[in-house]
Amino acid sequence: MEASAKLDLDKHTKNEDCTVWISSRTNSTPEAKQRSWVPAEPESDPDRELKLIQKMGICIKKVESSQFYQNFLEQVEDPDILNSFHKVLGLKLKMPMVIYGIGSIESYETPRFQLSLAILMKRKFDWIGDMEVFDPILSATESRVLESLGCSVLSVNEHGRRRVTMPTLFYMPHCEAELYNNLLQANWELELLNHIVLFGNSFEMYEFLSEIKKSFVVDSTGHILAARKFTDEYVIKIASDDYLTAFHDSSWHFFSPTLDTELLLNQEITPNSKPATKNTTSSSIFNRSVTIHSTSMAKSYLQTTSRFYNSFESMKGKVKKLRSLFETPKPQIPNPDELQIQATHKLQSLKSMGPEYNRFPSFGFINNSNIRLPGTEDRIVVYLTSLRGVRRTYEDCYAVRMIFRGFRVWIDERDVSMDSAYKKELQSVLGEKNVSLPQVFIKGDHVGGAEVIKQMFETGELVRVLDRFPRQKPGFVCEGCGDARFVPCGNCSGSRKLFDEDEGVLKRCLECNENGLIRCPDCCS
Missing domain, CATH: 3.40.30.10 (Glutaredoxin)
Incomplete structure (x- = not known):
């Protein structure tokens, strides 16, 4: 690929030994423009640059020769997906690729795999234009290597809020949900959304997580969930465990809203909507608006209520006992310092932590x-x-x-x-x-x-x-137990009793549990 030396020299700034290119396409917030980003490590190391370039060369060749990449190309060239790309392009010949949150390519192999795929896409498809990259943890050495690979490193942190002015491919593998949400929010218009192609975490997975109560990621997925109804999603096929860590749960996303009403978020109410009316029950026991006008009616009401609550109280102990067995106890309210620590952990992903992440145990x-x-x-x-x-x-x-x-x-x-x-x-x-x-x-x-x-x-x-744990075959189900992990005891056939011929009595089987079950010998041995 051609190096970034062909860029206009008037559009870069120097930070000692590091050249940070400022993209002319950047359309970030005014606050971001006022705060130029500089690498965490201001000086580039030539020896490290050479080693990293060699690492990237090896990684690119490995991905290019893999079955995963062949499957990836076949999927992109599938008529449905290819037509979706052409629909976004319209009359344009190229679309730029914006790469957010790529992570430290010097410290980890996973970001190198992800960047290698982006570079190979650029080489393969002539409709992909300039490549722009940003991650706040990039070092000066990594920035120089990215330039040598044909990428321009953005000088400001856009926080994913780029407002598109042309068809654009956003390459964002395994970024935080907040970044995807910011991107959609900044382009939450019919015309703009139709100009976006997104490679990133599966929106279907976010929808699944939204159905799990108390999932903190739900707070930052409002636009993601709202976009699901007009999103065509194509899940990336993983052919080898070598690439599972880098691309699991990744998908292509194409947005095609046609009506303004499709852009209404779940919490929004249409102007013509009427306030909901209370659905009152006809039962006097639960109807709080009932008025007792006679003594007989009051007596009947009190007797009925008394019987109901007496029966309720008799069940109370059993329900409480059942809840103590299985219900998760309410967590104690942490102090402000603990809340801040928890918030920090929630908002930072593995990539954002950078090389310092190695300080932590597993x-x-x-x-x-x-x-x-x-x-x-x-x-x-x-x-x-x-x-x-x-x-x-x-x-x-x-x-x-x-x-x-x-x-x-x-x-x-x-x-x-x-x-x-x-x-x-x-x-x-x-x-x-x-x-x-x-x-x-x-x-x-x-x-x-x-x-x-x-x-x-x-x-x-x-x-x-989980990276070092062995993987099972896709769709694997234990034939012995159907993944229930238990089977009936073969010694007593699940009856929990055996006949002692010497004593002439039934005795408790000692090989099974209280339900007459044993662990499946096929999958739990």
Whole structure:
């Protein structure tokens, strides 16, 4: 590729040894224009530049010769996707590629894979124009290498709020949800949205996460969720585990709104809409507006109410006991310092943390406890329940299970509703009588519950943690148990009883649990 020396020399500024190119297409906020960005590391190191150029060359060749890239090209050249590109181009011959949040290409292989794919696209398709890159963690060395690869590094942090003036391809693999939302918000008009092609995290996945209560990512996905109804999404096919970390849950997105009403967000109300009316029940027991006009009516009302609440009180103890088994206890309100730390963790992704991220252990910054589950150093263990008795707990367990299954890693599922011994085991390990579900242990270390796993998944940290675990085949289901992890006991056929011929009596089977089940020998051995 041609180097960036062909750019207009009047459009760059120098920061000691680093040249930062200012794109003429940048259309950012006035505040961003006032604060020019400079690399965190002001001086470029020639030796590191050479090594990084060699690394990128190897990475580009590896991607180009992979089955993943061949499948990628076939998918882009599919008539439906190719027509979508041409529809965005219109009468234009080229569209620029804007790359946000690429991460540190010097420190990590995943960003190098992602950048390699962008460079190969530029070489392959003549309708892709200039490439512009920005990530606040880029160093001067990385900026120089990007220039040598034909990219221009933006001089301001646009925070994803570029307002398009022409057909534009935004290449944003594994960025924060807030960046995608900012991009849509800045271009929330019929004509502008039709000029955008977005390569990034699956919007369908964000819609799935929005259905999980208390997912912090929902707060920054208003425009993402609203755009789902007029978005054509094509999921990127992953042919090899080598590229799973770099491109999992990535998709092409094409936007084609045709009516202004499609751009209304969920919380907006149309001007002609009427306020909702209360739906009152005809039952006098629950109708708070009822007025008692006679003694007989009052007596009947009080008797009915008394019977209802007496029956309700008799159920109260049973419900409370059931809730204590499965419901997640209400968290204590943290102090302001803890809230600030949590907010920082939520808003930073793996890429934004940059090279300093290596200072943290695998996931110790989320859970610093010393709780360990002996004998599980080679696996992922999830304590959960398959009972739907408490909706919130079941949804949390289901969400965690689906997140891990999305990575195709095998997990040791320990269902406390199928075997009470697992509940006692978890209580013993955590040292608590009332434990919440689910609880996750990775390589023997206690990670936490549903909120921690969702946070790790949404920020990309879970990808790194699971990188070394073996993957199962797509669509794999255990033939022995159907992924239930339990099968009826073969010794007693699930009856839990055996006939002792010597004594002539029935005895309890010692090989199965209280439900007459044993762990599946095919997938849990």
